[in-house]
Amino acid sequence: MPPTTRRLFSFRRMMVLTHVGLVLLAAFGVGAISWLQLNRQAESQALELAALHAEMASDSLAAVPDEILASARILRDRPTLARYLRQGNRVELAPFLEQFRAGGGLDFVAVVVDGELVESAGARFDPFVLERFPDVDEPYATWWLNDRAQQPRLHAVALAPLPAGLAPIRGHVLTSRRVDSALAEARAGRSDARFAVLTRGELAEAPIGSLERATLYAAAPRARLEDERGTYGASQPMAWRDDRLLAAVVARLPTDPFRAAQARLIERWSGAVAALVVLAALIGFITSRRLGRPVKGLTAAAARMADEDFATPVPVMRDRELGLLGDTLENLRGRILSLTRELRRREAEARLLLANMSEGVFSVDADRRIRYMNPQAERLLGVDAEHALGRFCGDVLRPEPVRGRLPCHYDCPIVNARAGSDTRALEQLQCGRTKRGVVIRSAPPAGGTQVQMLRDESREEAGRRLRDSVIANVSHEFKTPLAAQVAALELLEDCDDLPAAERSELLASVGRATFRLNQLIDNLLESVRIDGNEDRLEIARHDVVALIDEAVTLVRPLLLQKRQALALDVDHAPAEIQADGKRIVQVLVNLLSNAGKYSPEDSEIALVVDTAADQLRIVLSDQGPGFDDGDDTAIFERYYRAPGLSAGQAGMGLGLWLVRSIVERHGGRVEAQSGVRGGSEFRVFLPLKLELS
Numbered sequence: 001m002p003p004t005t006r007r008l009f010s011f012r013r014m015m016v017l018t019h020v021g022l023v024l025l026a027a028f029g030v031g032a033i034s035w036l037q038l039n040r041q042a043e044s045q046a047l048e049l050a051a052l053h054a055e056m057a058s059d060s061l062a063a064v065p066d067e068i069l070a071s072a073r074i075l076r077d078r079p080t081l082a083r084y085l086r087q088g089n090r091v092e093l094a095p096f097l098e099q100f101r102a103g104g105g106l107d108f109v110a111v112v113v114d115g116e117l118v119e120s121a122g123a124r125f126d127p128f129v130l131e132r133f134p135d136v137d138e139p140y141a142t143w144w145l146n147d148r149a150q151q152p153r154l155h156a157v158a159l160a161p162l163p164a165g166l167a168p169i170r171g172h173v174l175t176s177r178r179v180d181s182a183l184a185e186a187r188a189g190r191s192d193a194r195f196a197v198l199t200r201g202e203l204a205e206a207p208i209g210s211l212e213r214a215t216l217y218a219a220a221p222r223a224r225l226e227d228e229r230g231t232y233g234a235s236q237p238m239a240w241r242d243d244r245l246l247a248a249v250v251a252r253l254p255t256d257p258f259r260a261a262q263a264r265l266i267e268r269w270s271g272a273v274a275a276l277v278v279l280a281a282l283i284g285f286i287t288s289r290r291l292g293r294p295v296k297g298l299t300a301a302a303a304r305m306a307d308e309d310f311a312t313p314v315p316v317m318r319d320r321e322l323g324l325l326g327d328t329l330e331n332l333r334g335r336i337l338s339l340t341r342e343l344r345r346r347e348a349e350a351r352l353l354l355a356n357m358s359e360g361v362f363s364v365d366a367d368r369r370i371r372y373m374n375p376q377a378e379r380l381l382g383v384d385a386e387h388a389l390g391r392f393c394g395d396v397l398r399p400e401p402v403r404g405r406l407p408c409h410y411d412c413p414i415v416n417a418r419a420g421s422d423t424r425a426l427e428q429l430q431c432g433r434t435k436r437g438v439v440i441r442s443a444p445p446a447g448g449t450q451v452q453m454l455r456d457e458s459r460e461e462a463g464r465r466l467r468d469s470v471i472a473n474v475s476h477e478f479k480t481p482l483a484a485q486v487a488a489l490e491l492l493e494d495c496d497d498l499p500a501a502e503r504s505e506l507l508a509s510v511g512r513a514t515f516r517l518n519q520l521i522d523n524l525l526e527s528v529r530i531d532g533n534e535d536r537l538e539i540a541r542h543d544v545v546a547l548i549d550e551a552v553t554l555v556r557p558l559l560l561q562k563r564q565a566l567a568l569d570v571d572h573a574p575a576e577i578q579a580d581g582k583r584i585v586q587v588l589v590n591l592l593s594n595a596g597k598y599s600p601e602d603s604e605i606a607l608v609v610d611t612a613a614d615q616l617r618i619v620l621s622d623q624g625p626g627f628d629d630g631d632d633t634a635i636f637e638r639y640y641r642a643p644g645l646s647a648g649q650a651g652m653g654l655g656l657w658l659v660r661s662i663v664e665r666h667g668g669r670v671e672a673q674s675g676v677r678g679g680s681e682f683r684v685f686l687p688l689k690l691e692l693s
Contacts, residue, residue: 019284020277027273035269039262043232046258047223050234053193054221054251058236061179061197061249068158069141071104072175076139076160081111085162085169090119097121107155107178113162113171122176129174136161136172143239144176145199145246152199154179154239154247179239179247192257194231196250197238203248211235215248230255294326301329305336360454366445368393368414377454380438382431393452400428400435414450417442537665539690542581544573544616548609551588558593562601566592572610578690583662590655591620591682598624599679611688615668618684626674635672636660659684666690 075081078100084093093111098121101109110120110129117130132144139160146152156179161172181196198212206212214222215235223234231252239246294315301314314330316323360377362370370393373385381388381397388396394408413425423442428435439455548570559566577584595605603623610617627635636656656672663670668686675681 015287016281016284019280019287023276023280024273027276031269031273035266038265042258042262043225046232046253046255047225047234050193050232050251050253051221051223051236052234053195053253054223054234054236054249057195057251058238058249061183061238064156064177064179064183065141065143065158068106068156068175068177069139069160070158071106072141072158072160072173073139074104075100075109075173075175076162081173082163082166085111085113085118085166093119094121104175105177106175108174108176110174111171112174113169115171118171123178133157133159133174135170143241143246145239145241147201152201154197154199192253194252196252197247198250199247200245203245212248212250215250216245219245225255226252232258298326298329301326301333305329305333311337361451362388362393362454363449363451364393364414365450366448368408368412370396371449380431380436380454380456381429397427397429397438413440413442414452417444417450420444537580537583537690539578539580541576541578542584544575544577544609545570547577547581547584548573548588548607551585551592552607554585554589555592555596558596559605562596562599562603564596564599564601565604567604567606569606569608569610574611574616574688577616577686577688579666579686580662583666584686587659587662587684588618590659591618591684594655595620595622595624595680595682598622600624612685614688616684616686616688618682618686620682620684621675621679622681623679626678626680627672633672636670 080096081093084090084096097109097111097119101107101121106122108120108122111118112130112135115130115135126146136159139158141156141158144155144157146155155176157174157176159172159174162169179197183197198206200216203212203216206216211222211224211226211233212235214224215237219237221234221236223232226233229252231254233250233252235248235250237245237248239248297315301312304312314326314333316326360374360380362373362377365371369390370388371390373383373388375385378385378388383396393414394406394412399407407425407427411425413423416425417423423444425440427438427440429438431438436456441453441455443451443453548568552566552568556566592605592607599605599622605623606619606621608617608619636659660670663684663686666686667690668684670685671683673681
């Protein structure tokens with residue numbers, strides 16, 4: 001089984017999980033909505049039930065004043081009361097009133113005659129009652145909130161005037177019943193509800209935001225869920241006097257029964273969901289077995305095709321959709337089989353062609369890493385293809401740096417081909433133990449692969465390139481000295497009567513031009529020998545002072561032309577040196593002529609020759625313009641020309657390059673820097689002894 005197949009769910013597991021997921025999604029979706037709706041409805045019903053209890057208790061307590069009024073009328077009409085009053089028998093009147101109070105469930109009974117209390121029974125007598133309820137002409141009942149008491153309570157008070165038959169006795173009877181929570185609970189007749197009758201002061205003392213405070217402010221019924229109490233609370237105003245709320249009934253139902261009902265609902269719902277999940281899993285398992293067999297067969301066929309087994313046909317499916325899929329895979333198998341045969345045939349032809357062509361061929365990927373290399377490229381580069389595959393092409397080709405930089409970093413034909421620019425390059429490659437000029441051509445990328453062709457530069461092409469380079473340089477550099485020679489010779493030929501001084505000056509000009517031509521020819525020939533790998537040194541013993549005198553003699557005409565003085569210090573020079581004398585003279589001539597070219601007229605050039613650590617040291621100083629920072633190494637590059645020079649000063653850019661090349665081939669080194677007082681200073685270090693060839 002391929003790795004990608006192992007990382008995926010099986011078809012059977014996917015079907016089971018799909019069915020279970022759909023059932024869970026539907027169950028949780030419907031259950032959540034139902035739960036929210038039922039919870040909201042249950043809470044609403046609980047609040048309505050609490051409000052109903054509060055309203056029932058309020059209605060029941062609203063009948064208390066009428067009951068008290070009936071008791072007052074009955075007491076007023078009792079003959080016993082009339083007899084005791086006529087006789088003034090207060091001794092027997094007190095037990096009579098106490099018996100009537102207890103039998104009627106009253107809290108207070110009193111008889112008042114002519115504004116003074118005759119007798120009372122029940123709660124402690126408060127003189128304020130006589131002031132609050134004076135004589136009356138008609139029976140009536142009212143609510144009374146005793147604000148003067150230490151603990152104010154709501155009372156239902158009824159007054160009835162004494163019968164006219166007791167005249168001249170004039171007064172009234174007073175009956176009272178205290179309205180409290182016990183009375184409200186008894187009249188509501190529900191054990192799980194708790195009732196409270198709260199006076200106006202108690203409502204005002206409740207916390208801000210509570211049910212009691214809301215009832216006082218709104219003076220209207222209120223109902224809410226009280227989480228901190230764990231109850232559903234409802235309030236109902238019940239006692240008014242002069243449009244002023246005196247008390248209210250508060251009913252509270254515990255939330256535990258409702259929460260228990262919700263828990264039972266969740267439990268039943270969870271059980272139903274579990275049963276549906278089991279059923280869905282069973283249905284998914286049966287369905288997956290039904291569909292899994294043909295899908296498994298198609299999967300096995302696709303796996304065989306992935307393993308390049310196109311000979312085994314795809315099995316025939318009975319289902320319509322899977323049958324269409326099977327037919328499609330079978331057609332695809334046939335096409336891939338035919339295409340594979342064609343590709344293998346073309347691959348064999350391509351390999352045969354690449355193996356027998358004369359040029360080297362290699363291909364790279366997007367990161368320029370080698371992916372293919374033919375035998376010709378292996379032989380040309382001197383590498384093994386197995387060792388080269390996967391490596392960066394620059395590490396395998398090993399091109400020679402140009403001006404200190406590798407062509408891979410700034411002028412790569414592979415990168416140029418991607419940009420649509422020049423795809424041909426000539427590079428010096430390290431092929432095995434030898435360096436070789438190789439022409440590289442790169443094709444544009446195709447499918448993430450880029451093909452390069454390598455061709456060894458032949459001797460004929462190298463000669464043609466060298467000839468073109470020499471002709472171009474010679475034709476440019478020889479014009480000025482040749483023109484000077486022609487002009488001087490024409491003057492000498494046409495003017496026979498010239499003074500001797502002028503004739504000598506013209507001859508000196510011809511000599512200087514001839515020296516300049518010889519120097520250019522020597523530099524060009526040396527450059528050609530270096531390019532053609534024919535730069536062998538002819539090492540021999542030479543007198544150091546003689547070499548210096550030869551170079552100075554050659555350069556002196558140029559110095560005299562600009563009236564430049566040469567300060568020569570060879571007192572500490574060594575006697576002999578083992579070197580190629582001709583090339584050492586060429587080094588000195590190039591340095592001296594370069595100093596004379598860039599130094600102003602009437603200036604001085606200093607040449608010091610001495611010994612430093614078994615080496616010949618040559619120090620040349622001039623008073624020229626010097627050079628900027630960074631040019632101390634660039635001036636030794638081939639064809640380098642200092643910026644800002646006039647046409648007469650600018651040369652071919654070979655002199656200093658040849659100086660460095662000759663010195664380094666002798667095992668020495670050359671340095672350049674700006675002088676302390678301006679100008680330039682060149683230092684050459686050459687070993688005194690070399691192996692004689």
